[in-house]
Amino acid sequence: MNKEAMRRADFKTGIILIVLSVLVLVETSTFPMTDSYGGVQNVWYVSPALFPLIIGGVLLVLSVVLLANAIREGGHRGGAGTLSPRRLLSPSEHTVRFGTILLYLLAYVYLFVPYVDFALATFLFLFPFALSFYVDRPDILKKMALIILGLSVIMAVLLLSGVWPRAVESFEYAFEIPLAVLAIAVPVYARRLIGDDPLLARRFLITLIVAIASPLFLFLAFRYGLRVQMPHEGLVADAAEAIRYFFRTPGA
Amino acid sequence: MYVIDQFTSFGLSLYATLISPVNILVLVGATLLGIIFGALPGLTATLGVALLTTLTYGVPTETALIALLSMYVGAVYGGSYASILINIPGTAASAATALDGYPLALKGEAGKALGLTTTASFLGTMFGMVVLVLLSPLIIDLALQFTSFEFFLLAFFGILISGTLSSRDLVYKGWIAGFIGLFMSTVGRDRLQFFPRFTFDISELDAGLEVVPVLLGAFGIPQIIKVLVNRQPLARPKEFARILPEWGTIARNAKHIVRSASIGVGIGSVPGIGEDIAGWVSYGVARNTSKHPETFGTGEVAGVVSSETANNACIGGALIPLITLGIPGSPPAAMLLGALMLHNVTPGPMIEFEHPGFILELTAILLLASLAMWGLGITLAKQVVKVLKLPAQVFMPVIAVLCVIGSYSLGLNVFNLYLMIAVGIVAYFLTEMEYPISPLVIGVILGPMADENLRRALMVSEGSFAPLFQRPVCLLLLVVIVLTVMSQIPACKRAKERLTDRVLGRKPRNASMDVD
Amino acid sequence: MKKTLVLSTAILMASVTTGLAADKYPARDITNVVVWAAGGGTDLCNRVVSAEMAKILGVNINVTNKTGGVSGSIGMDAVYNEKPDGYTIAGISESVVTAAVQGGWDKRMEVWSPFIIGGSPDVVSVTASAPYKDLKELIEAAKAEPNKIKASASAAGSIHHLNLLALMNGSGAKFNYIPYNGSAPAQNAAMSGEVTVVVTSVAEQQQLLKGKKLRPLGMLTPDSFTVDGVGTIPSSFPDYPKLKEYLPISQAIGFAVRSDTPEDVKKTLGDAFEKALKSDAVKKWTTENYYTVSGKHGKAAQAEFARLESLFGWTLFELGAAKFSPEKFGIPKP
Structure with a gap:
């Protein structure tokens, strides 16, 4: 892949990853935070949400960086052409x-x-x-x-x-x-x-x-x-x- | 005195094993089967030991032990074949070998690489074995220092190492891949509270994603697609007369071998993690401490030697907690534990009272198995390289079938096939965009360990981080982690250079020249 | 050419299927699908007993492992979907009884007719350097400082966790339960001093008890238990009579066939099962590994699994760790 195509791909991946990490964070917010579950005492640091929150958060930051870099280098331009009818037919x-x-x-x-x-x-x-x-x-x-x-x-x-x-x-x-x-x-x-x-x-x-x-x-x-x-x-x-x-x- | 005693009885055990022709036959046969298992992508050391456990139920304990240990040694070594020749690691243990092994094969040096890994694996196994006999009481004391905080730091260190295996395109693409892997590892029941995370009521997801299908999907499928789409031929080997042990190269890499073997034994002896991580950590450390880290990934001999020595040294390490505490140090060792119990041998602190001479017998078998492995390896490697003459277009579809049967066999779970293909397709797109795939796999392996142990450690300390700075092993790991991070930051590198320059009395280089 | 081939294949297949069905049970190899991983307690017990039963029945019994899902649901589901002809049996343990309340599958244990090999009794032990010499000292210390003493017992909702809960309920002491992913890491934590108390089975602890790495304080069964080189571990019941209300909760490792399997097949299996348990190989294995043999099958075994199902289901539900109420499946309260 050349640099231009790479940035276009980064632009799309960045968006997908941002959506994904937001979904992770949303789903994680439904996990028990401080209430007990399974007979195990719970405080914030015992919560099953702790690790996914960290992962989702970092992934979100990284994908924003990826997206920003792609936009800075012009990756958002010309990205829509991939699904043109002509390319689909041949x-x-x-x-x-x-x-x-x-x-x-x-x-x-x-x-x-x-x-x-x-x-x-x-x-x-x-x-x-x-x-x-x-x-x-x-x-x-x-x-x-x-x-x-x-x-x-x-x-x-x-x-x-x-x-x-x-x-x-x-x-x-x-x-x-x-x-x-x-x-x-x-x-x-x-x-x-x-x-x-x-x-x-x-x-x-x-x-x-x-x-x-x-x-x-x-x-x-x-x-x-x-x-x-x-x-x-x-x-x-x-x-x-x-x-x-x-x-x-x-x-x- | 202790040492001499150990050696005498060791000789006796060795002799006892060697006089039976059946044992020798089993030894060579099982090692060969192990190498084949390791070499075929999809068939792992864990699967091999698990399947042999069933088959050896009816045979005498000694013979069963020979078969199982030979299988273990052979499979961990055999993984390097597929890594080097076709860039699909045969086992998780040899995934790091592919990073430099495959570039070597592309240069036509497949034969040389295989010769090196054979000797490196042999030396690694021997090193692990010597530590097992002489130092196991010491190692066990150290292993018992590992509480949840230490386990967490170790997992964290492994994840950090994977972050340094950066992309050619953008540095943080490695981190993105790693965090995707970590996310995948959180799917399933959380191990502390049993709370289902990201399972969406799909019962197959309840137990979490298994490592083997993820590994095969992530490494195997993209390679298969790439070769077929782009009409890539397999790496063409140079014509060579025979595979030499290459003692000269080995001697030049002595430093790497000793360091990697120590890392391997160390990681093996920590309960719960094994060969898969040992190879990575050893490779990462070799790269980080190298004077020319940029050559890693382009066919650096030191990289191949480091990962292969470490994963085989891990065997001896993994046996230490298995035998002395009954706690397996790696996934195949867990299978081995089951096999031993089937034969009425319960490993633990009392093993030497209940089964006198057991540890030495085990060691003797390990020695013989590694000799058999070395002999077979040197003879086989040349024949194996011929595989590369097969047409890739026929070979790769067969590899796909192997990946399918390998993902399925451990656990007989069809869901793992669905998982493998899905991971494989995502991994293909990621590799096309130059994301390194290894951090993803390491994330999946180490994620649960980091997650579970961090939270448990805080639970035990009631929310305090103080033990991190009070426990000796924790402090040691922290220092290693800080050094690793510093070696990655350009400013720190320059500061270090300046410091060494000043200490050596050299004239500081022009600062503006360091800006890149 | 093609037609002849198809025809001959079809005839061959038809003759094979009918030929096999006509014979009396067992006419071909039996597959034992263990729902837990190779090398674990359930797997080992099943391998040892299957090997003996194979000798008695005169066919091979292939032990395979089909893992995953909720409480072994994938393996159970696979066996349940086979014909109820006794040729595919499920290697199970007491832990599978939570599959329904945990959302793994929609069936109760009554669909199985289990053959219970037995299990190893649970023991309360402490770190070797801990100050507690007997169970009373430990319980008193725990009562003096509730939730201060840390205890490990395998994963949340496991049989050992239930035993620990029963100990707390029966004695009135409160421990700080720290979960581990399995018995081995839980025991390791007790050895390294990360936790003080560990509740797992004698089979799992035997080497550590003999090696003085852990100190046994009391059995969670009505009877005391003797381990070579350690001596007799007293029962906890005399000191804390209230334990009787909650205990014993013992392991029930074994295998099962679908309950609608023909009676004569069940009888053949049952006879072979009884003979196998009496064989020297099984006896030797169970004593050396500190298993208590049960040998229940038929109605008695079904009753045992029904009891475990209601016990596990309701306990998990009360802990808030069950996905569905046991009532949804009509599981009665214990």
Whole structure:
């Protein structure tokens, strides 16, 4: 970031931080100041508000200094242009790439991991994510991101409407089976997009191997090596259990 | 006499451990696992020891101890790999290593940096071990001098150190990051009165924000985003034949090693804080006492050596209160305490009566573990550097998965994942605006300690600040704090220079030249 | 190709689920989700007992830790949301009973059927250099100067805090309560002389008592207690008979299944639980660590948790530290 852009950013951050620290101070003012709580005698220095008040106060001063400095160096000028319609319609490459990464991370953590079998969820995240950036072709980046975006929207709707939990109640794999199909379809589709460029074909293969091997390895190592339960255990985890019990009869 | 006795029985313990091939296998295996755990971002020493505790329940006590201590030593050391190679600290303990380790790697010196940290970690562990055997009664007397006032000053000192890790842009951006971290640390039940602060009725926030997800989010996510957005390749290592211990460089840094090892043992022996803070404090002190502090952050060898020596020396330090009082000196040591109790060993003042030779056995294991760590480190480092040849675009998404599983595994709490990503995105914007991220993490770690102990100290003294100036350890800490603050103020620096000039009889420099 | 794959997977899954359900309990590994962190008292007790029960039941019992929330609410909620089939059990302690009044979740303890392993009794101790030789001297000194003598007892609202409150109520003495974040720092403060009195369990203090770093004055249980190398610690009840009205408040570490779990599963678990408590490994561990074994399960254990729930809930409410009134959940007064 150049100095000018930095001051513009400082100007905005300064305002956000001032709002934040004022909110901290307002919320802190509702804490018990001198009345007893939890059977502990209270005087001003015992109050749970003491530390947040100091922090909020200092943060407020620091952010005012930040803002003042930004204004002195001209940071308040030209700051409003960032959200012009023209820039929204044709965002810079930097913005597109950043947005894509954000999409993958958010979809993975907020939607896939909590509700889908860990290995399956990780593949659905890892493969299109790594491929988009490794193959590094704008069309593939865009198409993969659209698939994940669509999937996220559908998942979010199903989860929020309560359809997902009810369906899973009656059949555990109601959504995991379609997702498993998707997990097969995405690489097939991506391979078609790539065509016959040998370098990209090689990159596709490497990504595919890593995207299959690392979730499987992590799942096996954590689940069976270190006995850590996965956030959600579904299709793959149950299959692994089935294989394990096939070789070992419990209760004997 | 005492020393000779200690050494003889020490030799016997060492021998007893070494004659069993199973023990040696466990030793090497657990150390290796520890290094892997430390090296993978997301998997920490605490998690490693916790998971091994479960796995070693059924095995004999000695074997379990070997496994756990080797894991501990290996993981604290292994953290430096990820810090140096990809600028994502593998553990909180090695976060300070990244500040100079990664710039070294960017210069192609990854191999050299790893060689140095290996030897520094080894020397640190050994130093901690020697103190554990010879000085633990003394250290314990000192640790018992720590009441709430001392704990507060120590936390305050740590926070102060983080403030000196300033931004390249504006000095106070470091302070802003630090105060954001301190604010984050106040979320959750206040530890004195159990009053819920900033929880907004979200029950997941009740217990406060955990350090591991915050750490992974703050360091891991911004790095992943940066590398992918800007098409940054991983740091390219120079071709080199093998990783040398670099005894010459080590000898030149002897001063840093001794000082850092002492800081590490000292911080480790204070109950409640451990490796994570030891690395930072040691790094900060090295920087503040350096004649050329401006080279820190650009690949300064002394910085890497200081933080890595201190975090490993911390192990020996953390074991002192654990064994002699039953109070763990660091988070992994707390796990170790649980593991020992599972094996019917209750550490405390009576341990030598109930389990004669226990401390020496522990020391022997520590020695062997650090030897195994050194040997493995020197052999592995070269192979590990090859990781950098992997395509960053595939490697970074896998790191993201590791951060996710690491945040989740300790506590099996999905909320920690949400927290990690949220912190990560904020941290990305902050780093883009050149805010240093370390003060934020230190704020989260030390905030509760400062908060709780200041208020409790005042509660005990009934509102009086007098004990600050009456208690010897308090006074000592106050002096250190004042000196640190003074070294940061340009006017004081100049005054000091003038004073030394005058004492040495040199002609005072022209005052106008000092104005910058 | 795709269709066959999907079909075969579905068939495999269906056969697995039905196959497992048909077998008698336990047909697969059991997961014990401890709601407190690894290495703590609840975790250790559960690991020791689970290991023995695993031998008896012939399956593995994996002990995991799912921490966080209000009074272990995240772990409890996770177990509660699993099927009540006895394959997921919750490792709990008496402290979880405050989850409802503290706003952690909306259920009472009656949703659980606990298996209580036991706990370690609480003891009143003082700094080794303190002038008080027995409990009477301490109480008299505290009565002479109310709120002057400082006492630590783990965090506010913890079981040790409740024991300290009971001691104050039963004896009429007033101490200046200084809270610490856990028993270890509370004991450390008593050793360093920051506070004079500490109330925690014998298990937590044993090494410090034996090492003469702390001096025990009296047990907060009706019976006296013998610690090797320290001698017999007398009960505080004979000197202060009013203590009976408030005490004992003992730890109840154990595990629980949902109360709507089938009776035969509960019986299988109960039998294994009883056998495990009689095993040498558990006996050795509990005596060496100064735990008193309870062994209650079924109705008796549910009654015990109901008592603790009302005791903790109302005490916290009266202290002004509870978020909701226990009445909101229909918790009766003790």
